[in-house]
Amino acid sequence: MTTAENTCGPTDTPSDIDISALREKYAQERAKRLRPEGSKQYVELADDFAGYYETDPYTPVAPRDPIAEDIDVVVLGGGFGGLLSAAYLKKAGVEDVRIIELGGDFGGVWYWNRYPGIQCDNESYCYIPLLEELDFMPSKKFADGPEIYQHCRNIGKHFGLYDNAIFSTQVRGLSWDEGLERWRVSTNRDDDIRARFVVLASGPFHRPKLPGIPGMKDFKGHSFHSSRWDYDYTGGDFTGGMDKLADKRIAIIGTGATSIQCVPFLARDAQHLYVFQRTPSSVDVRDNAPTDPEWVKTLTPGWQKERQRNFHAWTFEGMALGQPDLVCDFWTELGRNTAARVMALDDPASLTPEQFMGIREEEDYKIMERLRRRIASTVSDPDTAEILKPYYRFLCKRPLSNDEYLPTFNRPNVTLVDVSDCKGVERITEKGLIVGGREYEVDCIIYASGFEITTEISRRYSIESIQGRGGLSLYDYWHDGYKTLHGMTSRGFPNQFFTGFTQVGISANIAANYELQGEHIAYIIAEALDRGATVVEPTAQAQEQWCATIRENAVDNSAFDASCTPGYYNNEGGGGGEGIRSHLGEPYGPGFYAFGDLLAEWRATGSLEGLELHG
Structure with missing residues (x-):
């Protein structure tokens, strides 16, 4: 059972490791996966590939x-980013709000992702927003996808957001109309919506990403992206039972967060499953426990914010001396183990930052070795086990947990195909996939290849054109780096606001980011409306000062990112002339809670310092 005050200390990790040898091994494994084109190895979802993004298999598009x-x-956007922005607008007294969403309902990533076995992969009590406000408690530590999707819908109902929502609609363009002093919003449904203010809240996990494998269009079998799961083809639902796969050979490309969860279900139901892996994920024990009702009775108001802050301290801040670890799982293990080493010193206070990072690095190597040895003890075939071992630092890729993924490779109908030497699947034919000169004939290809997170901003926003004052393109304006005030609004783009990872403080919990940003954006919009302003935008000086603040206080993680295996955390290693680009944007160095304090102090003055209001 999950308890309120978990008592957990450092974990038992191997000490018989050669860090120098591992460091060299990590570099070798990284090098063989690097591709010169970087993130450009993924095709843009347009023309022949547009259906992988715009097709909705769950809700018929009504005329x-x-x-x-x-x-x-x-x-x-109608995911957590959009829902929380709209909710805080309603709280601030702004009633004339309309959400536009490509999907057929609210939910965002939890609307689109319905693959078998889908669950939250960090703790539900921290991740799912507004638990106290909506009087909702997740049923388990890692909640199932449908439960989170329903909570998104409940947020929409609670704040009356369904009344004005437009679903099954793709925004094609945004342009500032100087005469109207409004944003003209054009869509694929021929809408002409003239909005005083626009909030871009599409989130980082909404646009599927496809590997640019030669021959994709030649395949004569069935294919789909994991975020557009085709249950008409597979049968079943998120609990499995895909009875239509009993005579099918299935290929799944990718072994990240999605694949870890759905592979065990595919293996049970398919005639044969081929798992194509470029880089293995680190997979720890999940031990998903139901929520203890006795623990729930002990909770007092404000418990979720306290828990989120505790989780952040043990993960992003490295450790939280003097605080219990309330989450106690694979996310916080490195912090706990580092803290135990620090507290064992004769004089912990004398520790320099360099010494602290040295200790943390050692504990990082030990944890990753523990995970590799778990694989060796779980997977019976030594060659398969070796291919599944992750050789990189913790947090080079998203850490994962699952109790069924590794044992799946002991099944006779499952084949793991290592594509690391080829840097990916070489080619797709009419009948299947080619790796190392061998063709794997399959009936269906599932692309579990993730989302457009660090590709060009124009691809991530999925809007063809965003033109501000004088026709200025946001994509051109941000091409060489973000230019914002507080990460949420830019000069030249009046009355336009952004959520997500730009130039903001970053929490270990993405929903907490959206809450903080939603509250701040709602305050500005409400104040502008109350003061009769028709236009609000940052001054040039305030924007320049914020950009300088961001860069002067930046924490330089470039060496760590450059040492990591290619993936979306480091923009696929920075090839294609793009360089290392963090999936977290340009974070505010002092941290998420310092950023929150800064914004609260800014709002408390009531002066809207750094903003120009007209009208």
């Missing part, structure tokens, strides 16, 4: 007349 209207606020 409707185009909408032509004036409105106060349009929020783009």
